[in-house]
Amino acid sequence: HFQLPDVFDYVVVSLSQATALLSENLPSQVPNYPVVEVEGQSITVSSLSVKFGTNFKGQLAAVVLFNIVNGNGNSLREGWTQIFEMFENLFLHSLLPTRMLQMEDFLGDLSVIPLRRSQPSRQPQRSDGLLSALSSYLMTPYSSSTDALVPDATESDIENTLCTIDCITSCRLDELYKQILQLDIDALVSAVRSLEALAHERTVARLNQEADEVNSSLDTTLDGTYSLPYDPASVFLLETMVSIACQTPQFIEDIWPVVFEHLSALLQAPTQYSILLMERAVVGLLRICLILATKPSLRDQIYISFDLLARLPPTVATSVAEQLVAGLVLIMTNHRDIISSQTEWGLAFALMRATISHSEASRQSFELVRSLVADGPDQCVTPDNFVGLITVLDEYATVAGDHTEAQQQGRRTQTLNSSNSPVIERGLKAVDMLSDLKKFWSTPAFEDKQVWRHYALPLLSSLARQSSNTAREIRHSAIVHLQRTVLGPYLKLDAQDQGQVEELFNRVTFPLLDELLKPQVVMRDPMGMPETRLRASALLCKAFMHFEARDGQKADIRVLWIQVLDLLDRLMHVDRRDQLHEAVPESLKNVLLVMSATGSLVPPPPGNDTRDDRQKALWAATHERIERFLPGFLTEILPAPEPEPSPVPVPEPAPPQTQPQTPAPTTAA
Incomplete structure (x- = not known):
């Protein structure tokens, strides 16, 4: 009431020391x-509960302190x-109300919040016999350490603990x-700053201090390999x-910088803290991002947070994957x-890719991606x-292939497919969804864009990569979709731009064939490759003809032809x-016939060569290359035209013979 925080702070500090x-x-x-x-109630008998239960002065100070606060x-x-x-x-010491834990x-x-990483077993009942003592002495080095054993509580300890619990209850924490x-x-920010300072002392400051002590004792530098226990x-x-930050969204602009300072310090050294602390840092950051999403002035902080999470090492990202993806899905939904921007989408997709090896996280993120691509109110392809x-x-399809290869190396008898493996099923659906993306090329949003370079080529390259996937179902589906896309109506290459056609072959078709010709690739599926x-x-062959x-x-x-x-x-x-060995000559025959029909490949005529320079050069190069592996094949399919027979000279007709005219007879008058 008197606006004297310094005086009130002094009273609180003094009373707290007396407690x-x-x-x-x-x-x-x-x-x-x-x-x-x-x-019927579980009570933890700790050193503090026993000691505080006998400290009546401390109990009085605690009751006074918390009642005035x-x-x-x-x-x-x-x-x-x-x-x-x-x-x-x-x-x-397990003395706080459950709501605060x-x-x-x-x-x-x-x-x-767990007080320790694993709960120890209860100490077995003691026996005073000589055999028991000897057995305990002999077995102690091979059993759990004495630190893991739970001591017994006396009646006096329990009574003192009950006194402590009564006192803490009256403090109304x-x-x-x-x-x-x-x-x-002002008071709220002060409270959050106090929490951040205490948390910093137990994490960042303690890590630096202990790492320095270890480095000095070992006379070396661990370079970030030292980690704190849980x-x-x-x-x-x-x-x-x-x-506190999540339940006071009206003050998030003032609280966010304080909280983010601590969260970012933890997440920038994720391997040096316990996994549970990292998981809680990830959950906390994404919970606050849900609030930031409602504040236009702070939305840029969401992308900073996403970028921080995307930098987590794979081991840590996998450990916190389920919570990370659940938070991401909630925010995006x-x-x-x-x-909206390409950079913002890139950060969101980076988080999905970082957690894709986790089965449950992968399932959640895949459903989110499916909703973006599939027809419906949530469709959002831009x-x-x-x-x-x-x-x-x-990435989903690639992970499915890696999963199949790992299963093969494990010598498991069951063959993975989409019916018995969710990973393969997602990979197969991912390839189908990849192919479905081509329908967006013709939408108004993609008009006046370089569709081939920016959108079509990446899609075709992805389908080509998956056409050598270890998983047979995914591989066959990908190559079917690739052929339909290359030869179908959606792919509209500029007929005047030969560079686009060359890119199609050099970056899609040729790399696929090169990959399939590698022995190590064939060994992934010797029966199906x-x-x-x-x-x-x-x-x-079809693409070249087309x-x-x-x-x-x-x-x-x-x-390109060579x-x-x-x-x-x-x-x-x-x-x-x-x-x-039998199919290639037949396919080549079809290509040669089409090239001949369109006037591209013309055999040399026997007489006067009327072909242009381009036709002459193409025939010579084709003949020289095919002769190496199919001698005589080209001339058999496209034989040189028969020479026209020489014209038979036609004799000139003889001039007609003239007969002498006989004089007409005269008649008498």
């Missing part, structure tokens, strides 16, 4: 305190540090926690800070309009996210037992 609830050196690893049942939190500034230090100490996640669950959420901005207090402080969608869908090669060779052996072709196609013949030569002789 004996402050500790100069709180342990990072909580001892294994005994837990007893009293009137309750309802007067707006008058407190620096004193929040002592309040949260006491909370921290009470938490480590809970962690909230995106999966709809509330869980209690849960009411104070609720009042923090109702504080004015510390429940650091998780508690982080959860409290995030919870509830606030679809916050992601020039800004088109390439990103290709990349992430390509020959059929894939056959389909790829057919695609090669784009290069057309009527009115004026470009010089010799280089590359096609080189590949057909390799395909034909890769395995003489293979179907390709």
